[in-house]
Amino acid sequence: MPPNGPRLLQISDTHLFADPAAEQAGVVPELRLRATLRAMAPWAATADGLLHTGDLVHDGSPAGYQRLREALLALDLPGLVMPGNHDDRDQLQAAFATGPVTAARTLPLGEWTLIGLDSLQTGEVPGHLGEAELAALDRALADCTTAYCLVALHHPPFPVGTSWLDAIGLDNPAPLFQRLAADRRVRAVVCGHVHMAFDGRLNGFRTFATPATAAQFLAGAEAFATDRGPPGFRWFDLRADGGIDTGVVRVTGV
Template identity: 40%
Template sequence: MVQPLTRRVLQLSDPHLLADPRGHCRGRESLAWLAHGLEHALTQVAPVDLLLLTGDLCQDESWGGYARLRELLESLDLPVALLGGNHDDTVLLRAALGRRAAIAPTALALGAWRLLLLSSHRPGDVAGWIEAPQLAWLDRELAAGTGPVLVALHHPPLPIGSAELDGIGLQRPEALLERLLASQRVRGVVFGHVHQHWAGSVARAGCGAPLTLWACPSTLAPFAAAQSCPLGRPDWPGGRLLELRDDGRLETTLLRWPPLAE
């Protein structure tokens, strides 16, 4: 029997880089922790077809921070997709990295799959927003084909059970969720922002399979976990492997690695 082809996506999130290559965020040297995470993750799961970074790329929202990220990515022979988070300047992000990476909002073909990158960034706001023009773009994308779809954004589009984070997730998420639940093409949603593993699902009307959602740990520093970690070690940095099979199946593997000794 011929096995379905699989596209492998490595998701990392929330590195919180700074213009200073030795700069510290949350008491840790953020660029070094991202490089450390990339090395460990790729050792665990290589080869991969795409590196996906789901937001809060640059804590100080500086050109220098995005230049540090560009320098790190230039050492990789790997396609890259980037989302802006609340700790980002999307104009500088696109200016610094637009030639190196796909930047949200945009769509990517991965075999039979379509990866839809949404931007939930709103300047000056910690919470996330997706405005009407982007929802209209999403409508067109979902209507344009028949293959399976994975959606990625920075802010969680539903409560995750965290008193600290639920108020600063995606605001007015109903319009987005309505579209994702109505389309049988959408097989999963991934996001950052919570600095931890989280998994959940939302039932669809009728007999369709539930919509499954996953959060990704941070490469830098964890927040308090709203859910137990299947691997334990919720204080370790981590990421997620997403395996997109051409027969429409989506499998995920949570990744953890030891903290960087500083």
Template identity: 40%
Template sequence: MLRIIQITDTHLLADKHGLLRGHDTDRSLRRVLDHVAQHAAPFDLVLVTGDLAHQAEPNAYMRLKSYLKKTGVPIECLPGNHDRQSVMQASFIPYGIGCANIFDRRPWRIIMLNSVIPGQDLGQLSAAELARLDNALRDLTEGHALVCLHHPPVPVGNPSMDEMGLSNAAEFFRVIDAHSCVRAVLWGHAHSEFADVRRGVQLLGTPSTCFQFRASAAGIAVDDAPPAYRWLWLFPDGTLKTGVTPV
């Protein structure tokens, strides 16, 4: 069994004590990681699914790196609309943290995609990224795939958020549907929990480690729901168990 912790939308600021919408995102993340260490251990891998640094400053990534390294397990990240992949790579790769990688924990293959359009909140998978996904799934003759990206590929029940989801979800699902090995798709971005099943594939959205969003008359409002993380247990037969833990 492979035990994964997913954290997402950490939105760290350059200033450790800075506030975002009145929230101390650094403190909130540290509380989440303390909870993970105390209540979710042991685990084998941490996945971080985008919006790691709110304004993509190098020192926000360096602080995140130091917090994540304390987990003592491999870390794999992918970028969100607030990130700059080049800054992430420079901050993480020298320290052994993966950035938008495809890697195997047999019999599982984990596919971390980059759905960012630079300068836009809306997401899109480029032709190259769709081809990378397609090839990774085709190569997987025996085994199961977990596909991760920042932007939700389905509506999540928040119209303003849905306007900045994955804009080419139909193309994404055309690739997913062409292969029988995909067991789950995992994302962040919406700052809310989501769970559904589509053609046997689990669709899973995870709340942020800082504040959550809800739909409001003005579009999007900050909810009073707590910070959270997701745990996933991936079994060799392709089944998985998962849940979201509020902190």
């Protein structure tokens, strides 16, 4: 474990297809994932956990989930995955039912606990936390024995300043923030979905989003627009005093 506390690596929005040569939004997601994982390998050697915040697969294919699982396992880290709007929940849960990288609820990281939430509404682009998922969050917080927590879900419950994306985030942020505000151990909410980097604060929490390994979206755009920038991943150093050091690493040569 690094002296700065446990290190968590986040990737998001890998958007794989059954066909590894398939293109989406002008890029080949498989190639960009492979390049990102090569760049992550030296970081993984000093990391303690892995987080994937959804849109694992673009077409819901079992072959896509299987290739992604094998690729993530090569980092040799325990990890959590959670579905995004492009995922097939049943296929995702089947592929990540067991092993060090799973669709489990929590991942312990020293004095921190990572809690994953499922915001997928089948057939819809925006996210929603149903009553069962909110109850599962209540149980996870009640069972949590660590000093600090991070909560991760695909859809941001906060605006990122890009209007078309802010219209398709989590459609019921209020009950989530109500719960998190009641538990001061929760220090951050970590998301995917927006295919860009974001680092903000809301209601006393740190709020983060992380670039896709697939195509990037253009920050500040009023309608769908891609950004030709490179893929990336995020690292978090989870400090013993409850602070968070973090940054995004962009992958060159893709």
